[in-house]
Amino acid sequence: MISIPSAFKISFRALRVNKMRSVLTMLGMIIGVGAVITMLAVGTGASMKIAEQISSMGSNLLIILPGSSTSGGVRAGAGSVPTLSVSDYEAILKECTSVEDAAPILNGIAQIVYSNQNWSTIVIGTTPGFLNVRDWPLDSGRAFTEQEVKTAAKVALLGQTVAGNLFSDANPVGQIIRIKNVPFIIIGTLSSKGQSTQGQDQDDTILIPVTTAQKKIFGTAFPGMVRIIMVKAKSSDDLIRAEIQLNTLLRQRHHISQKQDNDFTVRNLTQLMQTAEQSAKVMTLLLGAIASVSLIVGGIGIMNIMLVSVTERTREIGIRMSVGAKTWDIRMQFIIEAVSLSLMGGATGIIFGLAGSQMLTSLVGWPTIVSILSIVLAFSFSGFVGIFFGFYPAYKASLLDPIEALRYE
Amino acid sequence: MDMLIKVENITKIYRVGDVEVPAIRGVSFTIKSGEFVSIMGHSGSGKSTIMNILGCLDKPTEGSYMLDGVDTKNLARDQLADIRSRKIGFVFQGFNLLARTSALENVELPMFYSGVSVAERKRKSRYALSIVGLDDRGHHHPSQLSGGQQQRVAIARALVNNAPVILADEPTGNLDSKTSNEIMDLFTRLNRESNITIILVTHEEDIAKYSRRIIRFLDGLIVSDEKVKKAGRKK
Numbered sequence: 099m100i101s102i103p104s105a106f107k108i109s110f111r112a113l114r115v116n117k118m119r120s121v122l123t124m125l126g127m128i129i130g131v132g133a134v135i136t137m138l139a140v141g142t143g144a145s146m147k148i149a150e151q152i153s154s155m156g157s158n159l160l161i162i163l164p165g166s167s168t169s170g171g172v173r174a175g176a177g178s179v180p181t182l183s184v185s186d187y188e189a190i191l192k193e194c195t196s197v198e199d200a201a202p203i204l205n206g207i208a209q210i211v212y213s214n215q216n217w218s219t220i221v222i223g224t225t226p227g228f229l230n231v232r233d234w235p236l237d238s239g240r241a242f243t244e245q246e247v248k249t250a251a252k253v254a255l256l257g258q259t260v261a262g263n264l265f266s267d268a269n270p271v272g273q274i275i276r277i278k279n280v281p282f283i284i285i286g287t288l289s290s291k292g293q294s295t296q297g298q299d300q301d302d303t304i305l306i307p308v309t310t311a312q313k314k315i316f317g318t319a320f321p322g323m324v325r326i327i328m329v330k331a332k333s334s335d336d337l338i339r340a341e342i343q344l345n346t347l348l349r350q351r352h353h354i355s356q357k358q359d360n361d362f363t364v365r366n367l368t369q370l371m372q373t374a375e376q377s378a379k380v381m382t383l384l385l386g387a388i389a390s391v392s393l394i395v396g397g398i399g400i401m402n403i404m405l406v407s408v409t410e411r412t413r414e415i416g417i418r419m420s421v422g423a424k425t426w427d428i429r430m431q432f433i434i435e436a437v438s439l440s441l442m443g444g445a446t447g448i449i450f451g452l453a454g455s456q457m458l459t460s461l462v463g464w465p466t467i468v469s470i471l472s473i474v475l476a477f478s479f480s481g482f483v484g485i486f487f488g489f490y491p492a493y494k495a496s497l498l499d500p501i502e503a504l505r506y507e
Numbered sequence: 508m509d510m511l512i513k514v515e516n517i518t519k520i521y522r523v524g525d526v527e528v529p530a531i532r533g534v535s536f537t538i539k540s541g542e543f544v545s546i547m548g549h550s551g552s553g554k555s556t557i558m559n560i561l562g563c564l565d566k567p568t569e570g571s572y573m574l575d576g577v578d579t580k581n582l583a584r585d586q587l588a589d590i591r592s593r594k595i596g597f598v599f600q601g602f603n604l605l606a607r608t609s610a611l612e613n614v615e616l617p618m619f620y621s622g623v624s625v626a627e628r629k630r631k632s633r634y635a636l637s638i639v640g641l642d643d644r645g646h647h648h649p650s651q652l653s654g655g656q657q658q659r660v661a662i663a664r665a666l667v668n669n670a671p672v673i674l675a676d677e678p679t680g681n682l683d684s685k686t687s688n689e690i691m692d693l694f695t696r697l698n699r700e701s702n703i704t705i706i707l708v709t710h711e712e713d714i715a716k717y718s719r720r721i722i723r724f725l726d727g728l729i730v731s732d733e734k735v736k737k738a739g740r741k742k
Contacts, residue, residue, distance in 0.1 A: 420603070
């Protein structure tokens with residue numbers, strides 16, 4: 099049996115003889131592998147971006163919004179009637195077993211002043227649990243305590259954008275700022291979180307105790323009123339259960355009878371985003387599948403050329419048979435030739451795929467991520483295509499009658 | 508001397524559609540190791556068919572063919588290929604060298620398929636080229652060699668696996684008479700010095716005279732089988 103290195107040597111010699119033809123045949127594989135890698139990079143980039151947004155929002159997140167109101171037949175939108183309160187939040191923490199943590203939120207826009215600088219930003223009144231619910235670690239200093247919430251202490255945590263605008267490079271911890279002319283001591287800064295799903299700068303914010311926000315900054319329609327309550331479920335499997343528990347609990351607390359609609363809404367944002375991520379993944383698969391059609395077309399090109407090559411080299415095959423080449427010697431020679439074509443095309447295609455992804459990012463601005471897996475996948479698929487489409491021509495060559503092959507002109 | 512080749516009652520019938528065309532109609536002969544035999548006949552006499560059968564490129568319709576003690580009757584395609592690689596060296600009228608491939612690599616070709624190491628391949632093919640007197644042409648391609656030189660490369664290729672038999676099918680058919688004589692002298696030398704059995708298919712009496720025995724074919728049958736009387740040549 100012929101050795102593999104010898105078979106490769108013979109193949110490369112044959113491919114060199116018809117350089118132009120070999121390169122053109124390879125082109126099919128180059129385009130195919132390049133397209134698969136680029137398309138997978140686009141798809142992976144898209145789902146990575148969505149995943150990033152999910153994790154920036156906080157994982158396993160449920161948001162409770164106050165309900166709509168109807169007055170004299172005119173229905174206002176969701177959140178128009180304040181119905182949620184801090185005591186709802188406390189009840190949620192106590193009663194809902196699938197909830198890990200929760201945070202009430204009373205927010206609004208306020209002007210902030212530090213020495214001769216001022217800045218308008220979103221002030222969020224909340225509890226220490228907020229940092230856990232949003233998966234938002236501190237950058238420096240400390241978070242405010244339950245005690246400080248209870249006493250409505252005038253302490254604040256600064257988002258990176260606010261800190262940058264008021265203090266530039268200086269350390270803000272320990273400094274005093276004024277929010278709506280109320281002095282607050284800065285006890286810490288938040289780490290950077292980047293853009294939200296809607297493109298808002300999440301770092302342009304200040305956290306203060308919810309009680310302070312209610313009593314000193316924004317005021318409330320009724321004591322303990324909050325705008326929304328964010329809830330973190332124990333795990334993604336607990337999301338639905340937590341949603342049911344929240345609904346039951348709040349209906350009970352708000353005295354809503356069987357026939358009445360909820361005066362609040364529970365939103366499952368994580369699930370929404372996960373659906374989006376799922377569809378991005380399906381999209382990736384679809385793009386990859388469409389691109390791999392071109393790999394198969396490239397394979398057919400290889401088969402075509404190999405069939406021509408076998409016919410052209412009938413006499414050579416006859417000579418090899420007459421000096422003792424066995425069925426598999428001939429078969430291996432032509433399969434290896436086809437595989438060489440497809441693998442060389444595949445290797446070049448990887449370079450084209452990398453360049454193509456890079457170009458899409460820099461020219462069109464799409465996020466692309468070329469995964470090692472997609473490269474390995476496309477390359478090995480090109481090898482498989484070589485074997486698959488190389489087999490028939492090789493099979494045909496190996497079954498030639500040596501006498502007729504020797505006589506072939 | 509050993510019976511190297513033993514042919515018994517061989518027939519070969521080709522089927523063209525429904526018509527049966529007999530090419531060989533029952534021939535028997537034996538060839539001993541070290542003989543130099545010519546097979547002669549007109550075209551259509553069956554001499555090429557018997558050559559293909561002797562070379563294990565084709566199988567007889569009936570009858571048996573023993574080569575070096577092996578009955579080839581029930582051998583599969585690959586087993587026949589194995590016999591070709593170990594026992595038989597072919598020399599063709601049209602040389603049948605691989606184009607765009609150096610003389611050395613052409614000579615190496617049979618060893619690709621008989622599992623010889625790279626170093627051994629190089630050594631043996633150089634040695635075989637030196638036997639046919641082409642030491643200095645190893646790196647020339649067939650297109651850079653004369654017809655006689657190409658045929659010498661083909662003979663080196665037939666020698667390189669130390670096959671006991673060389674089958675030469677009209678080896679001088681494409682050569683001028685001077686070169687033909689040189690090639691035939693080379694065969695004679697190989698036969699005498701290395702004791703290689705040589706079977707030659709030809710239709711030229713002058714060429715057949717180099718051998719020591721002539722088997723004549725006519726219409727698929729042997730019409731004569733006799734020793735060559737060497738006038739002025741020592742046996």
